[in-house]
Amino acid sequence: MFDNIRNFMQSFLGMGNNTNRSRGYQGNRYRSSMNYKLIPFDQAKDMIEKNTVLLMDVRTSNEYDLMHIKNAINIPVNEIEQKILQVEQDKPLMVYCSSGARSKTAIQILNNLGYNNIYIWEYGALATFPYKNMLEYGENGRIIW
Numbered sequence: 001m002f003d004n005i006r007n008f009m010q011s012f013l014g015m016g017n018n019t020n021r022s023r024g025y026q027g028n029r030y031r032s033s034m035n036y037k038l039i040p041f042d043q044a045k046d047m048i049e050k051n052t053v054l055l056m057d058v059r060t061s062n063e064y065d066l067m068h069i070k071n072a073i074n075i076p077v078n079e080i081e082q083k084i085l086q087v088e089q090d091k092p093l094m095v096y097c098s099s100g101a102r103s104k105t106a107i108q109i110l111n112n113l114g115y116n117n118i119y120i121w122e123y124g125a126l127a128t129f130p131y132k133n134m135l136e137y138g139e140n141g142r143i144i145w
Contacts, residue, residue, distance in 0.1 A: 034107045036118040044094065044121040045131050053088060053119060055096040058106040059126075065100065069129065070136050076104045080109045089114045100125040 001081050039047075047053045048071065057070040064074040075083050077097070087093070093115060103124030110118055115138045122128045 013144070034068070035111050035116045036107050039119050039121060041121050041130055044119065044129075045134070047092075048092065048134065053092040056095045057105070057126075058091055058095055058097050058102050065138065067126075067135055067137050069126070070134050071094070072096075077106050078097060078138055080106055081113065084110065084115065087115075089116055091115075092117045092119060094119045096120070096124050096126055096129070098126050099123065101130075112138065 011039065018132065048055055048069065055069060057068050057072040057074045058077040058080070059068075059074070060076050061074055064072075068074065093110065095103045095110070097103045097106070100123030103120060107118055107120070107124075110116075
């Protein structure tokens, strides 16, 4: 049963098991293919702890303030185009949101802007992130970007 749900979600979000996806852009429309690397949870944890990626929480600032992964910066998906230009295009990025839908949108925007060194864990979703000890609650850990 869970495999059926997982397969449905992966096809719905366009985030199957392929680890490298090409992406394209036509005019003002995003194509459905994207360029990112799907990695296991333990590799994501290691990259976050060693600060080898810029961890981007693409949820709203209110959601971020309630709970986020330690050391994540908050760039809401609707502000990426204005704020990401401060980051070098070859910088490794890791994006997440609550369920994966905004992560998908963020990847499409980042790809369009020339950012292709992007990593996500399963769905790029906070809901699937298993390391609850890495979460911070409240505004205390807020990193302004």
